[in-house]
Amino acid sequence: MREDLDRLMEERGIDWLFIEGGNGDNPAMHYLLGNAPIGYCSLWKPRGGRAYLFTGPFEREEAKRLPFIAVDTTKYNYHELLEKEPDHLKRAVEFIRRMMADVGVKGRVSLYGRGGLGANYLLYRALDAAVSEAHIEPEFENDMIITARETKDAEEIDHIRRVGEKSCEVYAQVRKLLGSAAERGGKLFGPDGPLTVGVVKRFITLELFKRGLMEDVGTIFAPGDEGGYPHSHGTDSRQLTVGEPIVYDMFPRELGHGYYFDMTRTWCVGEVHPEAERDYELVKEVQADVEGSIRVGERAYAYHKRAADLIAKAGHPTIISDPASQVGFCHGLGHGVGLDIHEKPRLGGTEKNPDLIQPGGVFTNEPGVYYPQKGYGVRVEDTLCITPDGKMQNLTPEPKALLIPLG
Template sequence: MLKDLDRLMQKYEVDAIFAYGSAFEVPDIYWLTRFRSPDDIGVFQQKDENLIGITGLNTLDRLKNESIVENTYDATDLYMELITSGKRLTDNPERFWGKILGEIFDGKTIGISNALPAYLVIGLQKLGYDVKAVSDLFLEGRATKSKRELELIKKAGDATMGAISQVIEFVKETDVGPNKTLMHNGTPVTVGAIKLSLDHFLIDQGAESAEDCIVAVGEKGFDWHYLGNPEDKLKAEVPIIIDVFPRLKRERYIADVTRTIVKSTVSKKLRDMFEAVYEAHMASVDALTAGVQIDEINMACYNTLRKHGYKSRRLDPETKDGMTHGLGHGIGLEVHEQPSTYDRDGHFEVGHVITIEPGVYFEGFGGVRIEDDYAVTTGKATHLTKGIDPFVFL
């Protein structure tokens, strides 16, 4: 959370933090300011002092009126100097930032994230500052969510569940045509049509696809990040993985939900996969609480799958089938944030939000994945994405 910044600067041994860019492209900027703008701005905060937003011209008034930034630096004169000289900020960043930092900063070490442009890093170093890459400082701060952030992730989750639900209702009404192709009014149902339907619903809910969404039919679901060719046709009797991870257009926060649906006959092999994946999902959720070591929920999942006869890459590194990806990841302003289930020795904290998404996959057949989002508390984790049965048999 933002209130942790002073503690994190102490932990990472920096005198200040600096970020630069557009809130639409650099999540740290939005997190620090809540300023929705395509314009690049600078954000600077010294330890034990308030954050300063740095910009000029028309952007300055918008920053003052449309963000949570209380202190600003008016760089209009410096921008005008660039404009009249025909130069760009990238031509001489030392001139621009040297004047600003000389007025607002009396320290030595500046912490930056990996998103800071290289020309700015070089410029800061030429000015004599010790520039320290501390992306984990920003990520760690963003990992623990405030009450407001939790509410926004749930809002994104509600939009996600609604989008998937309307696809389920649509598929339920389809007919099975030649070659087990799903048909609607005599026309084959394509992945492209499903994605378009998801996008339209999300837009109506004030959300949008963060990058894309996954609609993987049958054996193509073996590649668990296969997005789906728009021309792929939906089929009966095979697993169809639908993984939707939209962003709220205004508030910028993301949810991430997966359901696997099967239309018509469900084979014993598929039922067994669903039951094992769901049991592994719930075993992980039951173990998820503040203070628990991250690897405990990993092992709860993998041991459950092993009990059902399924391998995991963690316990069986050479396997090509079974569960071949991690258990989950943090979400927030990005689809993948801290905490990560690959951080085995880490511990969960109150305010962490994580996906739990076990899956089992077989080459030439496809896979089953069930994913929901959870907020970590001192007790049982809070389920943020409720409303769709994990067994979607139509």
């Protein structure tokens, strides 16, 4: 949680954290700024102290509304630098050096945020050489902000819960769309012609937008054999058919680069696919078993193994029995959800995975089995949370029936 940042800085020997890149599509910055409408900015926070938020003059009033020390970067006279220094890299280094000197940055500095890899590499290597009282030493794995974000406070959980409620509303509208289709020769038709994957996806996008949600890389709506590949998004031109299983995985977030939600259902329209029905009942049972067994303080990997063991017992290959398997249960059980769609904790990997189920954790429970050569895959996914007081809640109030009747 955010309240853990100073403790984590102390434990990791970090004197200052520096977040760069503005508040758009930048989870590290959004974590501290929330939905504040601020574009390009940078934030410096000393261990145990109040953070400084550096913005240009256009956003100085927005910055003053936040619980930080607002600094207008006009005072560092970038126009003078433009006149005196023709080299862009040297100008950028000097501009940041002036910020650091102004607020007294010393000791170890760790970096967070977004930007171009090549440009950032050159910039911070040059900056490290240019300052004598501070040294740039980022973290490589499980950095401090990612670690803090692994557990959410009540306000963050409420954000995710609201996205989940709106997501379930969209699922209900898609069910109505599919159930109202006309069937001719085994093919499905809508009021404007063939009911294709692309038609449904455009409907989903509009329904999300109506509710203040957005997609990042689209939605998975994968019928038949395409659903047998866990992250196949489906071919837009493909027309839906009666009885063909559809894997519908939606992972929207709040407009304005906010919190995500993740859920999946598998549907057959008009009639069920016998093999898919058998396997869907299995994954529903496995999902319910895992959900009922979750306990605070246990290792996240244990639930992945529990799911894999149950699926293997039913005769399917799993990623544990064969890490190279591309059929059966061939992915991890779940992942954390927050300002990124995939966060800690990781419910997968190997026994070396150290992640724990903790109060404030928000994560998915998504067993599935996949057989593209048989023309189907099935998955069911809910997002769960452990409230800060240690109670588990399912944030996904969406029915799990496989069949959508026609008419």
